[in-house]
Amino acid sequence: MLLNSKGLLRATIAAVTTAAIVVGSLPAAAESGDPIRKLTLISRAQAANPQQFQAAELIAQAWQQLGLDVEVQGMPRPQQSDAVWYNRDTWDLTMWQMAGRPERSDPDELIYNLFHSTTVESGYNFVGYVNPNYDDIAEKQRVTANRADRKVLIDQLQDIINEDQVYAFLVHPLQTFAFDKTVWDAGTTIEQPGLGIKNFWTFSNIEPLGAQKDMILNSSDELNAINPFYISGATDSWITELIWDRMMRIGPSGLAEPWAAETVTWAEDAKSVTITLRDGMMWHDGTPVTAEDVVFSFTAPVKFAPMYKPFVDGIANIEVVDASTIRFDLTTPNAAFETSTLAKLNLVPKHIWEPLLAALREGESAESVLEQSRIGSGPFKFNRWATQQEVVLDANATHWAAPKMERWILRIVLNVEATLGMLRSGELNFLSDYTGDPVLLIEASEADGDLTVVESVDIGFQYLAFNLRRPPFDDAAFRRALSAAINRELIRKAAYNGFAVTSNSVVSPALSFWHKAGIEAELDTGMDLAKSILADAGYVVVDGKLHYPTGKTEPFAN
Amino acid sequence: MAYFLRRFAHMLFVLWAVATILFFMFRLMPGTPLAAFIDNTTTAEQQAALIAQFGLDKPLGEQYWLFLTNLMQGDLGQSFFFKKPVVEVVMEVFPNSVILTLASLIIAYAFGIVAGAYLAWRRGSWVEGLGIPLVLTTRAAPEFWLGMVLLAFFSFHLGWFPSGGANSSGSDWSSDWQRVTSLDYLSHLFLPAITLAIYLQGLPLLLMRSNMLNVLQEEFITMARMKGLSTWTIVMRHAARNALLPVATAFALGIGGAVGGNVVVETVFSWPGIGRLLVNAVSASDYPLAQGAFLMITAVLVVMNFIADVTYHLLDPRVRIATR
Numbered sequence: 001m002l003l004n005s006k007g008l009l010r011a012t013i014a015a016v017t018t019a020a021i022v023v024g025s026l027p028a029a030a031e032s033g034d035p036i037r038k039l040t041l042i043s044r045a046q047a048a049n050p051q052q053f054q055a056a057e058l059i060a061q062a063w064q065q066l067g068l069d070v071e072v073q074g075m076p077r078p079q080q081s082d083a084v085w086y087n088r089d090t091w092d093l094t095m096w097q098m099a100g101r102p103e104r105s106d107p108d109e110l111i112y113n114l115f116h117s118t119t120v121e122s123g124y125n126f127v128g129y130v131n132p133n134y135d136d137i138a139e140k141q142r143v144t145a146n147r148a149d150r151k152v153l154i155d156q157l158q159d160i161i162n163e164d165q166v167y168a169f170l171v172h173p174l175q176t177f178a179f180d181k182t183v184w185d186a187g188t189t190i191e192q193p194g195l196g197i198k199n200f201w202t203f204s205n206i207e208p209l210g211a212q213k214d215m216i217l218n219s220s221d222e223l224n225a226i227n228p229f230y231i232s233g234a235t236d237s238w239i240t241e242l243i244w245d246r247m248m249r250i251g252p253s254g255l256a257e258p259w260a261a262e263t264v265t266w267a268e269d270a271k272s273v274t275i276t277l278r279d280g281m282m283w284h285d286g287t288p289v290t291a292e293d294v295v296f297s298f299t300a301p302v303k304f305a306p307m308y309k310p311f312v313d314g315i316a317n318i319e320v321v322d323a324s325t326i327r328f329d330l331t332t333p334n335a336a337f338e339t340s341t342l343a344k345l346n347l348v349p350k351h352i353w354e355p356l357l358a359a360l361r362e363g364e365s366a367e368s369v370l371e372q373s374r375i376g377s378g379p380f381k382f383n384r385w386a387t388q389q390e391v392v393l394d395a396n397a398t399h400w401a402a403p404k405m406e407r408w409i410l411r412i413v414l415n416v417e418a419t420l421g422m423l424r425s426g427e428l429n430f431l432s433d434y435t436g437d438p439v440l441l442i443e444a445s446e447a448d449g450d451l452t453v454v455e456s457v458d459i460g461f462q463y464l465a466f467n468l469r470r471p472p473f474d475d476a477a478f479r480r481a482l483s484a485a486i487n488r489e490l491i492r493k494a495a496y497n498g499f500a501v502t503s504n505s506v507v508s509p510a511l512s513f514w515h516k517a518g519i520e521a522e523l524d525t526g527m528d529l530a531k532s533i534l535a536d537a538g539y540v541v542v543d544g545k546l547h548y549p550t551g552k553t554e555p556f557a558n
Numbered sequence: 559m560a561y562f563l564r565r566f567a568h569m570l571f572v573l574w575a576v577a578t579i580l581f582f583m584f585r586l587m588p589g590t591p592l593a594a595f596i597d598n599t600t601t602a603e604q605q606a607a608l609i610a611q612f613g614l615d616k617p618l619g620e621q622y623w624l625f626l627t628n629l630m631q632g633d634l635g636q637s638f639f640f641k642k643p644v645v646e647v648v649m650e651v652f653p654n655s656v657i658l659t660l661a662s663l664i665i666a667y668a669f670g671i672v673a674g675a676y677l678a679w680r681r682g683s684w685v686e687g688l689g690i691p692l693v694l695t696t697r698a699a700p701e702f703w704l705g706m707v708l709l710a711f712f713s714f715h716l717g718w719f720p721s722g723g724a725n726s727s728g729s730d731w732s733s734d735w736q737r738v739t740s741l742d743y744l745s746h747l748f749l750p751a752i753t754l755a756i757y758l759q760g761l762p763l764l765l766m767r768s769n770m771l772n773v774l775q776e777e778f779i780t781m782a783r784m785k786g787l788s789t790w791t792i793v794m795r796h797a798a799r800n801a802l803l804p805v806a807t808a809f810a811l812g813i814g815g816a817v818g819g820n821v822v823v824e825t826v827f828s829w830p831g832i833g834r835l836l837v838n839a840v841s842a843s844d845y846p847l848a849q850g851a852f853l854m855i856t857a858v859l860v861v862m863n864f865i866a867d868v869t870y871h872l873l874d875p876r877v878r879i880a881t882r
Binding site: 076077078214216222224225227232367368369370386387388389390392407409411412413414415417418420421422424425427 | 639640641642647650651706709710713714717720721722723724725726727728825826827828830831834835838841842843
């Protein structure tokens with residue numbers, strides 16, 4: 001037998017350990033299960049998301065102290081999605097994130113979709129969490145119209161997720177935005193909790209101070225579509241919500257407010273809602289917005305807009321009561337209906353879209369329609385889109401909430417460093433998408449003197465997901481131990497440069513009403529605690545390697 | 559004539575082969591175009607609908623046949639992402655790539671030819687001792703670094719040039735021709751073209767220099783010196799013209815090679831071009847667009863190669879005789 005020095009050393013240590021155990025008559029080693037396999041932690045590549053990658057490395061190092069062998073594997077987003085989302089049995093651990101969106105100001109979208117058992121197979125519950133008790137409460141909060149009562153249920157759900165540590169939550173990042181305060185009146189920006197100052201309300205309210213009346217902002221992602229029935233990425237959603245009105249909008253308070261609707265009146269049984277349409281609304285081509293258009297906007301998605309379909313599925317019937325009154329009957333009461341449906345679907349002109357949808361072939365959807373006029377009724381009108389360069393929207397002066405700016409120009413800028421240079425030179429006057437180091441931005445603004453930097457806590461969050469389909473992650477104690485071993489404060493400071501707050505819930509502290517106060521403190525952490533949780537659950541360290549509890553075998557032995 | 563026909567058939571064969579390899583490469587690669595739609599496709603039913611919409615549910619052989627017949631008719635299919643015909647998407651940015659490539663190649667070759675000839679003439683002097691390492695260093699410097707340095711100095715610091723894009727934001731133009739000939743466009747073009755030119759100048763310079771060294775040994779140069787001609791006349795009128803032919807070939811091939819290879823420069827300067835389009839298409843598994851963009855680049859390369867061969871054939875009697 002050939003033995004190198006390392007192997008010899010290992011054998012010696014094993015012998016000594018065994019001897020010690022025999023001497024101490026502790027049967028632990030003999031009674032442990034199989035050693036736990038080498039684990040792979042998937043992350044975005046370092047160049048694409050340095051913060052996430054660094055957090056993954058820190059976590060892997062910490063877990064090594066528990067006796068686990070963890071390898072961090074960086075990969076591009078499509079490849080990561082392919083493994084995690086489309087091959088749900090194949091991965092162990094992944095870094096993941098949920099983005100902040102206006103509709104996510106209501107906790108339902110995340111709290112229901114991420115953990116309800118109906119979305120395990122191909123929906124948002126990609127970790128495979130199944131808990132009938134959770135399902136019950138998640139369904140119940142949907143039909144609880146009273147906010148205070150619903151809050152109690154949302155708190156319970158946050159507690160269950162904390163108890164089970166389905167995810168190891170890491171941080172809610174701070175978003176940083178900046179604008180030129182010599183161009184824009186700083187007092188007219190509007191902060192929306194969880195979204196910062198880059199939001200619909202700022203764009204429709206901000207006032208120019210001088211001759212520059214065009215807002216020039218940036219996106220670091222290539223744009224793929226501008227379509228009222230289809231959102232291909234975060235950037236399109238900024239544009240669509242400006243061109244197309246909605247019945248309600250998520251207001252700066254985080255609650256849905258009437259917008260194209262003059263009034264929104266719920267029936268006693270919370271199963272039907274009557275809406276009066278605002279008077280005098282016009283499409284950008286000059287034709288009036290009618291009740292028929294509203295019905296079309298909420299019925300067309302059932303057949304033609306797969307991504308909006310889930311949000312209209314709960315509508316049993318839509319009835320035009322008179323020229324400006326529409327009644328929605330729901331299949332069951334739904335507390336999130338205003339946020340997830342009335343404030344989400346775009347009002348689309350029937351006279352333009354109906355013929356286009358009628359001409360679709362079998363299997364095609366509104367997503368494959370390229371409607372180039374992009375006529376809506378919103379405060380901004382579509383002007384043009386130059387591929388890879390810019391999107392230009394003109395202010396709609398006849399809108400009831402007409403913007404004060406003249407044009408809204410979104411530039412596609414892939415080079416993060418260049419965005420800072422552009423902001424200082426005036427090539428940009430509103431930094432709407434900054435993925436670089438916030439410290440550099442603050443330094444640039446101090447050097448410049450004309451810039452204002454605004455930070456806010458994101459609705460979205462960064463986390464580590466366990467694949468609950470695969471042992472040992474099916475064991476809640478094991479997950480709790482791993483989560484306890486993570487030093488979130490270190491990740492916040494080292495990986496995020498301090499621009500984040502630590503997290504332990506899907507409901508961001510930015511949503512102060514729904515967030516369960518103090519839930520971060522309910523998660524006790526520390527390496528010693530992690531080790532004791534593992535020991536209590538029967539996991540044993542042999543030769544420096546963590547083993548399953550007695551009787552458990554490794555189903556995925558390398 | 560037979561030579562041209564043979565050469566032309568050869569070109570078509572190469573294009574067909576590349577198209578076929580591209581077709582199978584993208585489909586056999588791991589990954590699914592659905593991954594890019596992750597936020598939207600929540601149910602298995604919706605995923606199946608998307609696959610059908612993309613035509614990916616058909617047998618591979620049938621997909622290939624469709625692809626080839628469409629290609630013959632100049633139809634590259636429809637981009638999964640932009641929902642527009644691939645030709646339309648590609649043509650929107652293709653002129654930018656061609657202009658950037660041509661501008662940088664012309665700068666690089668004009669400089670390279672003159673400097674290469676000069677360095678050959680001053681062989682063994684301190685100018686050469688300084689020049690060659692300098693050329694090699696700039697040739698080896700990463701493009702993104704070079705681009706960032708130029709941006710930091712000329713744009714952020716001096717403010718002479720804009721920091722990105724091809725036109726000022728929100729600028730209106732009556733035609734594409736007016737747009738690309740405007741001062742605005744040229745000022746946006748300057749930094750990326752210079753960055754690329756600095757990167758590209760090494761090849762023509764060194765090629766020119768080594769050709770010149772050969773030519774300068776020839777008897778007609780000695781003759782010219784004996785006639786008492788000026789240095790400039792000898793180097794430029796007599797020697798350089800003879801050393802130019804291989805450099806001209808490299809130029810033609812350079813166009814093909816550089817059109818698609820400018821991803822880095824396009825990204826640093828947010829220049830709308832085909833390289834960026836290609837990277838975006840590949841990472842999103844937008845097969846038709848990626849195939850189309852690749853094919854476009856290949857076509858330019860193959861056509862340029864063809865032109866280079868044919869010109870050579872016409873210009874140099876020695877090649878003409880050899881191919882008989």
